[in-house]
Amino acid sequence: MFIRAMIAAAVMFGGVATASAQTKETVKIAFIGPMSGGNSAAGIGGRNSAELAVRLRNADPASKYNYQLVPMDDECKPNVGIQVATRVSTDRSIVAGVTHYCSAVAIATVDVYHRFRLPVVVWGAILPAITYGNEHKEIHRVNGSMLDEVRASTSFLTGLGYKKWVIVHDTTDYGNGFLRFFKERIAETNAEIVSSFGVSADQQDFSAELLKIKGIQPQIVVFAGLTPLGVRIRSQMERLGVDIQYAGVSGIMSASYVEALGATAEGTVSVHNGAPAESLPGGRMFVEQYGKAGFTDPAEPYGPYAFVAASLIMDAVEEVGPDREKVRDVLNATKDHESVAGPITFDDHRHHAVASTKYVAQDGHWVRWEDSLYASGQRHLKGQ
Amino acid sequence: MKLTNLTTSFAVAAIGTLLTGVILVAENQWAVIGALLAAAALSIVLARLKIGMVLASVLNESSAWVALLIPLGGVIIGFALHEEDFVLMMLATVLIYGLACVGLTIQFGYAGVINFAGAAFFGIGGYTAALLGEWGIPSLLIIVAGGMVAAAIGCILILPVLRTKGHYAALITIAFGLLFRSFLEVNHTLGGPQGLKVEGASVAGHSLLDGIQLGSFQASFYLNYVLLALGVFTICFILARNLEKSWIGVNFDAVREDPIGASVFGVNVAYWRIMAFVIGNFVIGLAGAIFAMMQNFIAPSNFTFSDSLIMLSIIVLGGLGNLWAILPAAILVVVMPEKLQEIGEFRILVFAVLVVLVLRFRPSGLFPRALRKFRREVAQ
């Protein structure tokens, strides 16, 4: 650590010296995420956050390079993702990438990055196989995986006494992945999944599924999917009089969930791979700066991770210069690296595990469970 | 064949090659827009001077050898840009989509059998390649198998497609396209929504994933796929062209334009519609298999309804039934959204508006199909 600090200091001095002596060299970093289509809210939030990281770095006189973000749209489609990934990887002026929100795209592109040796840091996709399914040294991930969420969610919900589960999941890799890991995890507890329903990602009406669930009478309905579907299911539960506790995964935890549902959102519980941005020292800075930067769209929950991914890459470039292999090696060795999402450490599969945080929707906001009126006993979840 | 015809064809091929190269390489927005404007201006001038029609009939009348200008142009571009991975990948993608559109042209352009499930048959070819690739079967065989499986599965739809007409037939293929994708997503035996990895192709023991290396010449491995796609495209192109010019093509025309009249004259309408549908699906399946091998990965979301629409946009934008129009239109439809990345969120909107404008103001496409000249053909 000490040597690293020395190097960093030396680099800083050098940086100041060169910066004042000449104009800085421009280093390009790619950002890839869904910027059109149904998941574009998350993609645009991620792009803005990565852009924020770049702007803050460029405003810092100590930085040795002038950074430029190259944003690309993968439309959340694997074939488009492969095209964009190839385009970015074969552009030699791009040093590294902050890549992918959709797991299906991220898993499709890992081989492309490996083939062209572009180091990337995943900022939003949580399928474990993206980092654990290969030995590609180029792929890193800062936002944890669904295993972290499933672990936290299962012990939390069973701890509250919910033993009879129904899982509703979307039939994409995201929902199916959750279903699989939930099944594995629940088998180790005394709870049981009495039924599970696969629903397609563009389905509108859930009356048939929900009435079936009404007949089953479980203690809790756990939804594994993204916000638009999560909103529809919750509001239709209300309409059909399905009065059962509702829980989600990080996919539903966005500002638009509580906005779109209003009072109906009250009491929905969820888990997310990251403590509330506001509660971290760096997180407060992130929220402030994001507000100041004047973006019209919100950062969305995974925004801070895009910020962290971009920062990690820029830190590595500051250390060893804009060289893909050196940047990759530095990223591989990341250990206790300070960031707005807490210290980042990559394991042997370049994966940063996080402790998921539990949340509950309370008065139109997502509140950390421990800070909520539910934990303190002033309000009660259904069936408690 | 007249010498002027040959020189015209060469000139067209040269201009086409040059414009394709520029559009593919252009990184700068202005260069892209410039090349597109040049192409647009060219097509308008051609249309105004009636050269378009003349050109179309020249290309249509000329012998099969003229079709070899396409691989010639493709090889020139391919070797000129042999180090540019991304550009070569786009070129290969254009050729693969072009191949699928040859199949759609046989179905819809020639015989008038509508197919809104192009992406589904494309996907069947791809999934066949993924499954057979694991068994170490020679790649060229796998490609053919992809076409055959697509044609075979397409046979399920023969009865409904034959019994219905017009918009009713359109619904059958739309429904099939939707259920195909939905089925792949919920059924886990074929990888489910996560998709499957696909073995890359190898020809004569040489894996296409290794780029060609000859002394100081080092090419991207995508050049291999460009050459593979180019080869298959050229063969199918020439076969389709010969099909159109043969008596089978005349039957297709009769079935399309006036099925009742055709049946009165003893043309077996059902037979020719089945033929066109099956042959078309076979070609689309070939394209799907090559696509899967090049991408090394396929997932259900590659084969959605909007992908079918993209394929249909290509043949309609180009000019229904005109094989020569497929490549320029495929370049427009496949490459343009990619080149418009800088306008990010707005590009699908821009693309939709452009297609609407072309359909509204040039309803027969950018390069309309030439009319068949019977007397000369009979004389041949």
Added chain:
Amino acid sequence: MAILFEYLFNGAVLGIMYALVAVGFTLFFGVLDIIKFSHGDVLTLGAFSGLVSFLALQSLGLDLPVVGLVVVLAAACIVTGAVGALIGQAFIIPMRNASGFNILLMTLMIGTGIREAIRLFYPNGANPKAFPALLPKTPIEIGGVFFRLDSIVLLGLGFGVILLTNWLIRHTKLGLAIRAVAQDGDTAQAMGIPFKTIVLATFALGSALAGIAGVMHGIYYSEINFSVGLLLGVIGFSAAVVGGLGSIWGAIIGGFTFAALQTLWVVVFPDASGYRDVFAFTAIIIAMTIWPTGIIAERYSERV
């Protein structure tokens, strides 16, 4: 037993919404023999204009119970009617001699354009939006059967609108003109019926139905988003075709059939609920094979 009634009831609400969309498709097909695939996205536009008009009312402090519903419905109908007629005027009538397929592709792309425009230009348009509860949501329970008051009102509204449309087509001068144009445009014109006006009026009428369906959709699901039109368009088209293009009753039968197929599958095979669309579309292909021109066959039916 009680749950069976709930299935039936909610399936009926779903069916009436599909039917409203399908009636639009069938009207357009009746007058010009074309499929206007932008219909689903015009519906989304209607729902969003209803939402905007409600927000405007709210900012003026005029969001009273009945007034709100009337204004929202009127706003949605005016916007969708105008847009429907505009698409007809600018894109479809000039192209009426082109192949029907060209128009299908063109209107699909117009729909994509509308959808993307809503996503891009409505503030935070990519996220789902809360739709105001314009009707009382009072829960009612009769003999263990649970439903809400507004669901019943919506069901009644849907049936009312369809009956009104049917009356309009059967018993008014406008309806007579529409039927004349549907039967034979050229002859109708020769008889002094203003062809273009009638076609545009039909487009406005059909699209206004989509506007009503959009608002119903918003109220029933308490939520709207930019992409609802895509699937509803496909389902509405399927329903119209299965029922038999050109027939209003066919559209209604088609709408309810589709809703029934989807619900039935999940009720019978809950563990394979993901396959419900596979099942519904397979059933449609089979139905089309048995009745190639729809359940109410085109040639025997009176075209509207």
